[in-house]
Amino acid sequence: MSDADSVRLFPWGPALLFCPADRPERYGKALERADAVILDLEDAVDPSRRPAAREALTASDLDPARVIVRVNAAGSDDFRADLSALASTPYRVVMLPKAERVADLAALAGYSVIALCETAAGVLAAPELARHPDVLALMWGAEDLVASLGGTSSRHADGTYRDVARHARSSVLLAAAAGGAHAIDTVHLDIADEAGLAAEAEDAVAVGFAATACIHPGQVETIRAAYRPSPEEVETARELLEAAEAAGGGVFRHAGKMVDGPVLAHARAVLRRS
Template sequence: MSRRREVSGRAFTAGPTLLFCPADRPERYAKAAERADAVILDLEDAVAEPDKPAARDHLRAHLDTLAGPGGADLRARTVVRISPAGTEDFHADVALLAGSPVELVMLAKTESAQDVAAAAEALPGVGLIPLCETAAGATRAEQIASHPQVVAVMWGAEDLIASLGGSSSRRADGRYRDVARQARAQVLLAAATHGAAGIDAIYADIDDVTGLAEEAADAVASGWAAKACIHPSQVPLIRQAYAPTAEELEHARALLAQVPHHGGAFRFRGAMVDLPLIRHAEQVVCRAEAASAASTEPVTRQRAR
């Protein structure tokens, strides 16, 4: 199984649900952190330009409370999204975060390795999460993911389509258009190539629980380490997708129990099993253990049909 990249001894473990929260709404910080596995405190698109100075003040006060041993858990589950490299807001954002206890920073609209290097220089030792959400970012995802300070890479569909001059990332049936699907795959492959975690994009239609459940299930099966969300109601659906069903977990454990009895490929319940399928089973067990550790609810739930 692939080993996740570490920065300052830390690997990206803040998943599988990452909930966005506007940085100018400090009254929501704690609620967002309680409801999801990690919170993304957003200084970029979620905050209107006139409100950004106040948002930075709120965030500075919050980060001060995370310093010291008592804030370790929440620090590991807090991501700050900053403005794109080269902008005035970027310089103001990194000036705020320099010397703070923040451990994970998401760089909006990352378009090049130089953008990542600028963030790394300003925030040494911080785990970086480039957000590839433009045409340039998607096509350069492999270069972007290669920086040693990058612990995860996320993609975004709506800004990507806007950068192409389009008007919709999805077809009428809710499926991504081909160009968005290609960008999604490129970012995941780039992240995995360099040992970084992949974070899947948000699902914008909050009321479409069926569409979210299907997309989250695809994210799990494809290898995304986490999926971002924009509303607390989306968290349980994503967690359910990442927690294997009872049948999946039983099958995986039974398969792995047979491995010591065979020297190579073997037949299991009518199917031929070799090393890749063993790795798949190991991932199912790992997801079950992670879900069990993160929740007091039963891990092996039946998925909604």
């Protein structure tokens, strides 16, 4: 069985929308717009408002199958308070920020975990994190990563990622696939840059990310469109797989191109996304 075949079924569609946990009036709207909502107790909430955010979380009544809760970093007082609040809710998928070692997951037994590799140590630990049985997915983060390096910007002036960010993105993707976990691409902070988001989401699909996180409802359809294959792509994939069946196995020629196992795997991936 290949790494791709061994990955657990991804439980949502491709657009995962962050929502500040201290804004409960936005919870329902965020869930309506996206494939899953990430209720954020960490960066999106001022530390002084985290107690109120936890109260809002425990009072909420959302579909638990489509809710992810981003807690604070392991070992912090906020992390312990977050887990106490989470225990009284039906939500069982947790995003752990600044995950850097398998020991960070110890307190999350019983939860499905999205490990957010957003520091230098976290990116280097991604292979071990991906192999942990409670880890559903890895996600990477550009801004915290650059901050952990002492830098000032993850992108060039033209909006493209600097090499270190691209390296981290690829490293987390590879680690996730090798460890049997999914990979989630990071957010695009420039909300007005729809073209840039579309290009990054299209690239995410092409290289095997399962989803892309976002920070604004207006970004959801751009992400969904990037992950959704066109009718022409679906038809081409079906024709290719039918030709493979007719060929009876092994390498064959189709539409002037050589076709082998990896090419057929690409076609099956298109049909899964359809």
